Amino acid sequence: MLFYTLKNMRLFAGIFLFLPILFFLFSLPQKVFAVESGFFPATTCATNGSSCSNMTIQDSNYNSWIGITYEEIIATFTGFGIPNDSVIDDIQMKMRIKTSTSGWTWFVRASVDGVNYFSPVNCSTFGDVCRYNTTVIFNSITSPTITWLNNNPNHIITGADINSQGFRIKLFQSTGIKNTDIDVLLFNIRYHLSGPTPTPTPTPVVPEPFLDLPWDYEGQGQSFSDAALAINSYFDHEYPLLSSGLTEPAVSLDIIVSSDGITYTKEQRSYSSHDGYDWAKVAKVNIGDPVLAAAAGTATYINSCTPCGNMILIDHGNGYQTRYLHMQKDGLITDVPNNPIQVDAGQPIGKVGATGNIKPAGDAGAHIHFGVFQDKNNDGNFDDNIPDGVTDPFGWQSEDPDPWENYSFFYGGIQRTGNKSYYLWNKSLGGTSSNLTSAGGSFSAGRYSVDFPSDAVSQNTTIELTPQPIISPTEFLSSVGTTLLATARDQFGDIITDFLEPLTLTIDFSNIDLSRYDLSTLSIYSSQDGEVWSQELTDINFINNTATTTIVHFTHFALMAERLDTLVPTTTAILSGEQGLANWFKSDVAVSLSAQDNAGGLGVDYTMFRLNDEDWQQYLIPLLFSNEGHYKVEFYSADNDENIEAVNNVEFDIDKTPPLASISAGHSVIWPPNGKLVPVKIKGAIEELHLFSKSFTVDDEYGKIFSTISEFGEEIILEAKRNGNDFNGREYKIIVHVEDLAGNKSNAEAQVIVPHDQGN
């Protein structure tokens, strides 16, 4: 009875929890794909003050309101071509307003009915101080707080409203502004069709995969899947509009939809609107590395896109074009615009660089931006399919609709739809999933193959072979290429670790550089947890370049060997310049970093440095420092077996300014010359933050020194005596000598005279 009650309680609790979820699901609004016009110029306009026609983007000569002296001027804009039965979701406007007199200010309002006006983001009052040449932005004109037509707050704005009434822009300007221009006026109208669902377009032919990654990842010891997924920035399937300059709705600015169909925040994945993939350091893409043609085709150089830097486009002749951005100027396969040349697959077309817009700025941000575009209208021109021809080469890997494929928008005066993305890589990301029956079978994933005899399993089993990253479980032991996670599941999805009959695992190492390894230690290892590894009895065949083992279980597997070089290189910094004390210099300083690998090592690969905690850079030439100040240079080197040295540092100071010293004597004249010893107080000051030494000398032209001092404020004893024939008088010089830590020296002197006579 008790358990029955509890069982019911759980049942009721489940229903109790489930009902709100059901209610929530049913209460969700129907999903409507918004249609967006994109920013496009108004084509028709009229003012109540003068003529206005043919306004176009970037028309800097538009001077429709020259000479108007009204304090309010109104322009209306119509002719947007929005379907009359569409429902307007949102409207954005951008305009640049120029007034010839910079000293006067103005502000702007917009309206549809000429009665109710709403404000832009900026320039909404005189207090915003908008003067000459200011861009004004209106966002979300359909805000619920705005009464649109006839003071009816419940009015649903339709395309008919926009088409018939257009917009009115009212400019409130200070009296005295004579000339008013609108250079750019762009509308972005988002609407959805209230009519029947459009007829779906026919399913296009699935293209054959033809692309490889645009760098020598295999030469870097990477598998395709490891390299391909080492991504810095992902393709955004929501609004991949980067190439067009179109903006996405504000609510989508921080959202990225990846090819797996999942929506990420910008904190989880960068960056919104991205229309390609960025590969950089984690993909072993380094500045100066060759950029390779992803497939054969006709290459063209473009340098007209400032944010893109040096860019090569390759038309592959199959309706797809690949684009490679940010390359160095040096090493391009062609640097003559509009001069196409033929390239082979894998042929170097340039070097990885940091030109154009990149983050972080400078060489530290070097990467390959790789984009794929489709010539959707098959006219041989890819530019007229920007941005609607933008394609994700990883395809769309979700059962949900691809938002990019279903996105309709207006751009360049044409109604467009986004593109369907297909997996275009000619290699698999790895991870095979196949069925194993009691009859046995063979399965492979990349370099790995597994052969099951008959009766290894008693029921249908799913086999999954997933390449995993390279590992180094100990200081000496390292995997030779990627590792493997082998998983078997029964019909219920439960993991099977052991099999009824032994199976054979073979690892092909023919494409792997083994020079880093002690070949006598080459062996297959297995691990239950990926941490603790056990050696398996392995047959190594150097003729076929394969390693084979017989096992009865599935787990992590790796071909591993001991590395020949496990010692880090050593880097020393040599500072050159006029050196003072310790690391103080009074001249320019050159810092040379000298790296040496251990004896028998594979040599130094690279040396990195950073200055005063800024970004790390590769050291190539000695570093020169001229400005005064404190410097901290951190550095380390890595050898060709990826042994990385701990970070060292050297700190030094450059001080080229000598110390500033002043000195004065309490008496500049001693009288009478009666032979007495007279105390004279010495005063002075030194301006130097890093003083090394200070000393005093007394210069008596008679060569009789009675005392000296060690500090200002002390008294020096001078003799009040001079020779009778010394008509110039006896001259004492009290000199202070100062030196800073950098070795800069200076002195100052004070003079005391025992004159020949009182009038002298």
Place this chain on the structure above:
Amino acid sequence: MIKGTNSKKYFYVLIVLIVLIAAIFLLFILISKSIIPSKNAGPNDNIWNSLERLGANFSVPTGYQITEGMNAIFLKNGIGEIRITKQGTNYSNLSDYLNGLGITVNDSQTTEVNGFTAVSGTVGNQKYYFILTNNWIYSLSTSFPELYDDLDQIARSFRYVP
């Protein structure tokens, strides 16, 4: 005599009722625990599993369903979701990375997780951990306050296994 017998009967009934109520209360707690994982569970409580994904190793409480995305894993239970993602970066420190991407972490704390710098805090309605390894950025996040403790434990268990 009859009165005494009735008193005993009432006494026994009372005892049985108290035991019954106590048993129901205990069982209800046990059932609740089977639905909702303990907030304070830690790796030493022996209900955490080692999860190696995305080039890193995490300890994950039992009761989470694990699904994978592109360079991402999602841990879901009856309460909500914890998300772990990774992507490459050329920034050499977390501060520059967050600034460069325009990410403002409220109540941010900089710590070290198994030798790597980590920044934790809230962004919007989500609690985040950002961990920078060798040019990889791992982000661990959840918008469910009930899972904050689990998120903390998972983040602390992070081990980079390239």
